[in-house]
Structure formats: C-alpha cells, structure tokens
Amino acid sequence: MSAARRTFVAVIGLLLLAGAAALAFRFAPGTRAALPKAAPTVPVGVAPVVAKSVPVRLRAIGNVEPFTTVAVKARIDGQIVAVHFREGQEVHKGDTLFEIDRRPLEAQLQQAQANLLKDRALLDHANEQAKRYKDLLDQKFISPDAYAQIRTNAETAAAQVSADSAGIRNAQLSLDYCTIRSPITGYTGKIQIQEGNLVKANDTSPLVVLNQVVPINASFSVPEQSLAAVRKYQADGELQVTAQVPNSGLAPVPGKLSFIDNATDETTGTIKLKAEFPNVDKALWPGQFVDVVITLTHQDDAIVVPPAAVQNGPNGQYVFVVKPDRTVEVRDIKVSRNEGDVAVVGSGVKPGDIVVTVGQLRLAPGAKVAIADAKAAE
Numbered sequence: 001m002s003a004a005r006r007t008f009v010a011v012i013g014l015l016l017l018a019g020a021a022a023l024a025f026r027f028a029p030g031t032r033a034a035l036p037k038a039a040p041t042v043p044v045g046v047a048p049v050v051a052k053s054v055p056v057r058l059r060a061i062g063n064v065e066p067f068t069t070v071a072v073k074a075r076i077d078g079q080i081v082a083v084h085f086r087e088g089q090e091v092h093k094g095d096t097l098f099e100i101d102r103r104p105l106e107a108q109l110q111q112a113q114a115n116l117l118k119d120r121a122l123l124d125h126a127n128e129q130a131k132r133y134k135d136l137l138d139q140k141f142i143s144p145d146a147y148a149q150i151r152t153n154a155e156t157a158a159a160q161v162s163a164d165s166a167g168i169r170n171a172q173l174s175l176d177y178c179t180i181r182s183p184i185t186g187y188t189g190k191i192q193i194q195e196g197n198l199v200k201a202n203d204t205s206p207l208v209v210l211n212q213v214v215p216i217n218a219s220f221s222v223p224e225q226s227l228a229a230v231r232k233y234q235a236d237g238e239l240q241v242t243a244q245v246p247n248s249g250l251a252p253v254p255g256k257l258s259f260i261d262n263a264t265d266e267t268t269g270t271i272k273l274k275a276e277f278p279n280v281d282k283a284l285w286p287g288q289f290v291d292v293v294i295t296l297t298h299q300d301d302a303i304v305v306p307p308a309a310v311q312n313g314p315n316g317q318y319v320f321v322v323k324p325d326r327t328v329e330v331r332d333i334k335v336s337r338n339e340g341d342v343a344v345v346g347s348g349v350k351p352g353d354i355v356v357t358v359g360q361l362r363l364a365p366g367a368k369v370a371i372a373d374a375k376a377a378e
Helices: 003-026 103-138 144-176 224-236
Strands: 042-048 050-072 078-083 096-100 179-181 186-188 208-223 240-244 253-260 270-277 289-305 311-313 316-322 328-332 334-339 342-347 354-358 369-371
Touching: 042 316, 050 186, 050 224, 050 270, 050 334, 103 144, 208 224, 208 289, 224 253, 224 270, 224 289, 240 270, 270 289, 316 334
Parallel strands: 042 369
Antiparallel strands: 042 354, 050 208, 050 289, 078 096, 096 179, 186 208, 208 270, 240 253, 240 289, 253 270, 289 342, 311 316, 316 328, 316 354, 334 342
C-alpha cells in the first residue's frame, strides 16, 4: 500500500471516531441535548367575565324631519309689494313675511261701507213707511195685502243692510290677508315668488316653506318582530331614544318615542316609528341621517365579556379561558347581543372567569400563557 493511500485511510478513521463520540455525547444521560424542547409561553391580554346591568336597545338608521312644515300661500289675488325676511332666516309666529298691494281692497271696503250707509237710509225710510201703513191698516183705510207689501219692502231693506255688513266684514278680512304672517316659529326656505310678482289665492306654488325645528322629529324603522317588545315596554313608561349624526363628533341627542305607525310595511317587513327631540341647541336639522338608539329596558346581572374575546370557529363562537395553572381551555359560548363595548353572553362562561382578549391566534387548548396585566386576572 502506498503512503498516500495509508494517509487517506487514517483520516477517514479519525472522522468516523469523532462522529461516534459526538453521537455518544448527545444521547448520554444527563446531557442538555437529551432533554425535550419545552413549549413556549404565549403572552396574552385578558379580561374578567363580569355580571352587570346592561340596557336592551334597538338600533336603526333614521331621517330627521321638521316638527311642522307649512307651505305659505296667498289667500287673495294681488301683487307682492314687500318681502320682510331673508331666505333661511328664523322667523317667529306672527312675524310679517309678505305684503300684498292693499289699494284695490281698500277701495272695495270703502264701497261696501258706502253701500251700507245707503241701505241703512232705505231701511229707515221703509220702517217709517211700514209704521204709517200699520196705522192705516188699523183704521181700515188700506187692505192687508197693501200693508204686507210695505212690510215686505222693510224686511228686504233690513236684509240688504245685513248683507252690506257682511260685505264690509269680508272686505276687512281680505284687507287683513294683504299682510301674510308666519303661522309658526321656524326657518324659512327659498323664496319661490319674489317681490313685484302677481299671486293668486291658494295657488299651486307656495310663496315660501317654513320648517319648525324646535322641537324636531326623527323617523326610523325597526323589524316587525320588535313591535311586540316596543309596545310592551312603552306601556310601562316613556321610551328614551337618542339620535346622533354619524362621524360628527357630537354627543347623542336625547329624546322620546312619540309615534308608532298603525301598519307594517309589507314590502320590507318593518314598522315605522317616530321620536321627538327638544333640539334646543339645533344639533339636528331636517334631512339629516342619524343613528337612532331606542332603549327598551335594562337587563340586570347580565354576563358580559369584551367583544375582542369572542372568536368564531367551525362550531360557532368560543373563547379561551385561562385556568388557575395559567393554561387555557376552549369554551363554546352563545352571544345574545353586542351592547356598546361589551358582548352579552347567554351561556358558556360565568362571572369570575378570565378570558383572553389579545393573542388568541397563537393559542391552542392547554397552551401556557403569560398574562400581560396581572391585575386583570385577579
């Protein structure tokens, strides 16, 4: 055998001896490599399961409506000679809005008054004549038919005076209609007919539309299945309602339920409700969409967990519950409803249980956990 070959064989033998020694050391009793690798501890956030009073509410999207809407129209024919408000201005009940030319109606009133004076003079003459003819009738100088004709003339004159008086009252009323006043306190819309235009009594187009916004209404619809609960709790007392403009940053506006429609909508399976809000600060405005919450009652001793603790799996909803030995187990639960920042649980957990709210993705049944906030588990 050559020297090179002998050297190669020696190197191979040394390598084999070194590998065998390494394997013997790895699996030798008492060495670190022989121990199984421990499962890592998973850091989690937790929260306790508690029992507390929770409101029972219905939520809907509502539309703000004026408390009262009035389409102002003229009650007489004429020309608008003055407009006493600006578009969008707040006006009060009794404020003057428009004025119509009064001159033609003043002339009619004067004519009616003159007719009354003339007919009163005729009536006085007819009454005197009837009195004289009555004396002649008593003395048998005239026939009853002749006296009846004179008496009829007097009664006709009296009727004409009454008609003239009614004509004067009608002329005065028409004259009053020349000044158009606000029937409510509210805000004006766009002026539909400007100064200088002719208007007709009760025309199709209004002069302006007024909206009353203090108080104000919001209409909304709830599923017809909720009607029984709404009627039940309304019978026990006034139901409180709040309305909030989405993404406005404003606090919810409190109000009360004021109306339940007398029929459900067959096409949508919902029923229309209406709530009234004082709206003193005018936070709500007609036409706005609002988030409406109606509080029916309060559920005492409701079992609640943070919504972040609830997980969804193939078999439904569940939570991870931390046991006293800091391992977790899976509990199937049934969430009745979400109410604000809590989920109301019907079954599966009890007050005092500790549920995981952060870190569930790294957990499995029996996993060891490290609680970030130790106080939460106490």
